[in-house]
Amino acid sequence: MRFRCERIVGTTTHIKGFINAYKEAFGGAPYFEWYTDDQVLKEIWQPHIAHGVVMIVTDEEQGGRLVGFGCAMPFEYAPDDVKQFLTSLDAEGKLPPEFDHRSSWYMSELGVLNEYRGLGAAWELVKQRMRSVDHSGATQFFMRTAAKGSLSKPMYIKMGSKELADLQDVSKTKQATENKSKADHRVYLWGDVRTVAQHIDEIQKVRGYIPFDTSGIDID
Numbered sequence: 651m652r653f654r655c656e657r658i659v660g661t662t663t664h665i666k667g668f669i670n671a672y673k674e675a676f677g678g679a680p681y682f683e684w685y686t687d688d689q690v691l692k693e694i695w696q697p698h699i700a701h702g703v704v705m706i707v708t709d710e711e712q713g714g715r716l717v718g719f720g721c722a723m724p725f726e727y728a729p730d731d732v733k734q735f736l737t738s739l740d741a742e743g744k745l746p747p748e749f750d751h752r753s754s755w756y757m758s759e760l761g762v763l764n765e766y767r768g769l770g771a772a773w774e775l776v777k778q779r780m781r782s783v784d785h786s787g788a789t790q791f792f793m794r795t796a797a798k799g800s801l802s803k804p805m806y807i808k809m810g811s812k813e814l815a816d817l818q819d820v821s822k823t824k825q826a827t828e829n830k831s832k833a834d835h836r837v838y839l840w841g842d843v844r845t846v847a848q849h850i851d852e853i854q855k856v857r858g859y860i861p862f863d864t865s866g867i868d869i870d
């Protein structure tokens with residue numbers, strides 16, 4: 651199989667590929683953000699390797715080039731502004747009672763290199779990430795994305811995620827001031843990890859995307 655999806659555990663092999671893919675994915679629409687290699691390494695790669703999940707897709711016909719990534723971490727390790735936003739919505743009674751945000755996982759990062767988009771890599775990354783979170787014992791997830799022009803919101807809606815009514819203004823956060831994000835509001839979506847993973851399975855079959863080699867993923 652041409653594409654391989656695997657979880658990064660205890661290796662530094664893909665650091666350069668991850669940094670490159672991260673800068674490309676978030677350097678374009680709708681975010682247009684700027685990161686140094688060191689920021690991606692210290693603020694994204696290292697915390698996810700230590701406390702969360704880093705799932706990648708590689709192109710085996712291009713020497714195992716990293717072409718996509720999906721990261722997740724438990725709520726307690728999410729960025730402060732994410733935790734504060736959900737905590738204050740909760741205090742104001744604005745979260746659905748069935749959404750237990752404190753025990754859920756934050757689906758924090760997702761990106762695919764431009765030339766590899768539209769091949770189903772994001773579906774596989776998100777499905778395997780959900781399965782990995784399911785395996786860790788958590789039942790719910792949430793994610794945030796640009797309120798306008800998001801490329802990932804359509805897929806999260808198709809897989810059965812629910813949208814929170816309130817938007818987060820991120821115009822004063824580091825993402826806007828330091829990383830120059832052009833997307834100044836975020837919308838939050840949440841759902842049940844096992845249910846959406848099953849939905850993605852069905853979507854993949856209907857859409858007929860090429861299969862991914864997942865033999866290295868040590869779950870089930």
Ligand SMILES: CC(C)(COP(=O)(O)OP(=O)(O)OC[C@H]1O[C@@H](n2cnc3c(N)ncnc32)[C@H](O)[C@@H]1OP(=O)(O)O)[C@@H](O)C(=O)NCCC(=O)NCCS
Nearest residue numbers: 675760761762767768769770771772773795801802804805
């Ligand atoms: C979002 C992103 C990861 C999708 O990657 P991808 O590998 O091209 O996605 P897939 O081929 O697996 O398609 C998954 C679904 O995403 C949605 N999607 C992908 N690109 C889209 C686009 N340009 N416009 C609208 N929806 C899009 C579709 O719903 C698609 O479902 P389909 O099979 O019914 O068509 C990629 O566009 C990207 O890296 N974007 C920049 C970074 C980003 O926005 N990340 C998400 C932050 S929350």
